[in-house]
Amino acid sequence: MAVVIDGGLPTIESDLAAYSTKFGLPQCTVASGCLTIKYQGGQTISPGADQAEGTLDIETIHAVAPKAKLLLYNVQKSSNALATGPSEIIKTPGLKAINMSYGFDRNTASQFASLYANNPNHVALIAASGDNGHVPGSFPASYPGVIAVGGTVLNHGVETAWSGSGGGSTTYAEPAGQKAYGVPQANGKRAVPDVAAVSGTHMSIFYQGRWNGMVGTSVAAPIWTGIAALVNKQLTPDLIYSVAKQHPDAFRDITSGSNGSCGFQCTAQPGYDYITGLGTPKNFVKDVNAMP
Template structure:
């Protein structure tokens, strides 16, 4: 159901609204993240047994290279980089600016992001967030065994790592951050990294990568189930079709994707529709959980809930990739890679990760979610307008049960 607007929310923070308008002035309307020529996928296709990261970078903003060098936060909105920052995201989802004390959000990546901590510092300084460093105990980097060294080689996922760390920071600046780097993007090494994240004390674990589900990768489901820890995964960026793992595992909270735009004059101040690229699908390998009741899928259906994922309405991300990646510096980045760490941060803000051994709570606490009722992810496929690919009242595949409206559902 759609949450009823409350009187304090009848306006959008002026700074957030102005910054959002400035960011969206750069958006080519009507374009598709799934097919648009102005979007570059950070990771290419994955070979069998391997996963690909899901970050998508806008190439039409500042020539695809962003603005190099840190931006000082000043009274001038022009000093802020393009893309949504903490103020806009908090305003859109009615989230508090504080909370998350004692929570540790882990992000799992393949390979080393050598400048992750330094780049995170630029992001947090730019947006006025408190430092999160190794020195103050807020930031930690480890390999898949939990060791600080030696770290794996750089496998080209640094933009993904930057997106995940920046997105988590934007919504939960008080949370500690744990970056766990798998030796490679294989199912076994990523699964081992999730186990390590839990062993190192993570309370929320975000996984912004995907592989098409099969009987081969079903063997790793147990690695994504840790009592007391919320495990979140992106639903994928390929639209409706074969669901991905780890998103389809029953213990995982699956984050779908929306297009988030300012809507001045409305009670909420923002509008959301299903993003065309958001992954959804009906599992052929994972049984229907008892808490899912959608009519036309006999197996596990993805997604469960959603947040902004469209690169056209993407997040400001800072990454200096020393390999010459065109996303170096400030970029606008999206994909369901963004919705997973943001959802992890929302759970961390609420402070009850033990409620999320699976997604069942999000099928009963829908009064704390905003229902997304428009948009589809069925481009190039045919699901007959069914809820599995088309947003509408109540549950649907691309957006699940909706998007956060404050912390009530969490």
């Protein structure tokens, strides 16, 4: 499982060690071969502005899939570096998923689209849908080959759509999986997000020697990246919609909450909606692994 993040994370090994100890997880270190750290360009990159983000990604994936090997790919501190980063590791042998808990400039997004379409090994490209509510066209989440992850809130065991969860229609053609599933009011366009996980409720991470609480769809994305390690197939957008159609119990359907005031596309409802997609994982891993 790979994580792409801008800037270096000099304390990631010690932070991950403390996190693993706290929650009874196996240790994952560079020395053991569980954790690999690479840098864009081959030279060490200085820390970025949001080191907590990369720490969140690594620790969350490790919590969901404790036996998975982790690749941390540090890229330069620029929007373009984040956009090109995944394509530079996508052909890594054995790689099942790339986590992208970030967004980049939509004005330049079209020039990078081909990089995300060039995915011969069907690596799961998993991206946060954004934290600004109904804002169609966040990238890389909006690319057709990417699994966009929206967000929910947990309150005393009740899960509702998170008001900040990004979503809406894009300018891209409706992918085959969404078309076969029957996304409502798609009008032939790719809909975002595809799925969801907790985002508006704080998730604990251990970062630079202390515990912190994190929120956002950048919490939700690595949950699904961890899930990609638990299924016995390559996690693709088409597979997700096929599972939803064949096994409705694979997802927890989120039916309340909103992320704006745009009517249907801003309101959670039964089935697919433009805030939480197909919903949050329920029996997803079991159902996928039982498929022929």
